[in-house]
Amino acid sequence: MRPKRYIVWSTDEVDLDDPFQRKWYIKQVLTYGRAEDIAALDWDEIESLLPELDLPRHIKAMWEAYFNAAK
Numbered sequence: 001m002r003p004k005r006y007i008v009w010s011t012d013e014v015d016l017d018d019p020f021q022r023k024w025y026i027k028q029v030l031t032y033g034r035a036e037d038i039a040a041l042d043w044d045e046i047e048s049l050l051p052e053l054d055l056p057r058h059i060k061a062m063w064e065a066y067f068n069a070a071k
Contacts, residue, residue: 007032027053030063 016022
């Protein structure tokens with residue numbers, strides 16, 4: 001897939017079938033994406049990958065609070 005430039009600027013293509021690239025892309029979207037970009041992600045996948053994602057502390061804390069409140 002061709003990512004939006006404000007999300008990924010280091011490459012023109014991301015292979016979302018590759019688990020490493022997919023996890024990296026989700027991290028990029030959660031960090032730099034707009035609301036519509038985040039809304040397009042699989043929320044169950046975000047929740048399952050969250051412990052592994054090296055997100056900025058404030059972004060990770062927000063997602064952890066969101067998923068904890070949803071339970």
